Amino acid sequence: MIIEYLKLSFADLWANKLRGFLSLIGIVIGVAVVYAIFSIADLADYAIKSELMGGEGIVTIQYVEDPEDEESMTMKNFAALFGFNVGNSLNYHFSDADLTDLLQVDGILDTFANYGVSTSVNFEGANTNVQVKRHADNFLDFYSYDLISGELLNAYPQDYRISVALVDKVFISLNTTLTPTEAIGKTFRINNRIFTIIGVIDNSQNSVNGMILMDPIAYDSLFSRGTMTNISVKVDSSKDLDVVSASATGFLNSRYGTTDNYEVQDLSAIITQITSVTGVLSTIMAIIAMVSLLVAGIGVMNIMYISVLERTREIGVKRAIGASKKAIQFQFLVESSTLTIIGGVFGIIFGIVIIQIAMSILNYQMPINIMYIIYGLLFSLSLGLLFGFLPARKAAKLNIIEAIATE
């Protein structure tokens, strides 16, 4: 029976389609923004989780110019996170000796020097920004990554390694439709130097833009030694992480005669920074969304009032031949919510397009969250019910005789 009622309402709606759809623009914008807010929050979350490399039991030690200056450190970390300007500094805060010596600290199983720059790479005819890292023999072990196709650098003699590289599967999937196996033998260029892909590794959990791993000699010929930004240490899981971290930073501080300049990277500052940026963005967008939805909602209410007015006679006749107040109210609520749901569908499509464009600019990849689509539709439905309520009630309460007498 409800389906029959719906059909009836659709027929009425279709008869007045232009007017109805014009009132939907605000709903489209509002729902699109609501969808975008959800997705941006996700995007930030996703970016934080993916960009911050490291796993269970891995602690990263960084050098801080001024330990008191939280602000500058946060900004530096923030920049580093998105690969803006970090990496070309010529300050040498770590040495290769640190790597071996740190192994003597009780509880440290392994150490790894993080060199990395975000640089433009020409691959398969397009330029893309990718994180380039300096390979070390313990790299895959250290981060528990797997080789999924091809070979490792040590399969080649040293002379050849200068022009080959490992890439992660995100790099392949972001830029091509190739499978990891097909990607072997493909080349890419950095600063007009050609590198051949010899192996693909799986680290998709920790890569957003993709990653390239280069032999140290190749890396050093392209980038500064100063790009060694920090040292990661792997801590024995049976030991207290904080205690081991403290002895590691203590070791470095005493070696370099510094007080607190070597410290464990505190990610909470970065996370707070990102969240506050996305938070401001979300608040602004939420205000835009609320204003446009309020205006649109009132627009829908207005359309529904006009509709009730124009169809006063029809309502009267329907009441006379036995339509209950509820049936009339239902009819108008169906109409208003159909309007807003149509607006919502377009809004969601619009929102998805915006987010996809934003992600392609930022070079991120994130699946569409079905729940947000459902939220968007439910939200549209409730807008229709909310703003359709008063017009529908007015229609239901019309005096039958006066309504029929209306021209």
Place this chain on the structure above:
Amino acid sequence: MALIAFKNITKIYKVGEIETVALRDVDLTIEKGEYVSIVGSSGSGKSTMLNLLGLLDGATSGSYLFNDEDVTTYDDSKQTNLRLTKFGFVFQQFNLMNNVSVLKNIELPLLYNGVEKSKRLARITELLELLDISEKRKSKPNQLSGGQKQRVAIARALANDPEVIFMDEPTGALDSKTTASILEIMKKLNELGNTLIVVTHEQDVAHAANRMITIKDGHIIGDEVLI
């Protein structure tokens, strides 16, 4: 047991301070199967009478018994249900839904009554045949002539097999030839056992009924059996 009984029905319209008496102490009884016309000049109260009979409006005082039940005390949903299942309405201006087909128009009261689809279609087919408009089932009302529109309206009124059909100037918008055909249909409906109450100011329409009630200034001044 009378189908319809008005006991001391009075209807007063109040516009601001001014009171207009539309009906004053009206007593009226109509039996099942009757074909009654209500006549009177404009402003006599005949339309008010029909509105009260059809429960489109409430009386100021008095009681209205339908099948011996006092329906003046019914709440809106019970009155609505009575209109849906026991009453049929035919209007002067047809009042069909112009944006849906003839079939959908006739289906409307059946939908409101929750009749299932197969039964709805069977009933519509039956009614279309009865009123000789089967070939117009898919047409929109604005593609029909006045006479055809009124047949659709009558079919809609009959949809839920009502106990009484109220007609407000059913031929008022029709030419004399079409009027004659509608009168024939009304006769036929009455012969099939339907109770018809027709408000009209046209003498030929009034005299087509079996009983004619004349109203003037809110009072029944004539109640004659015709033929």
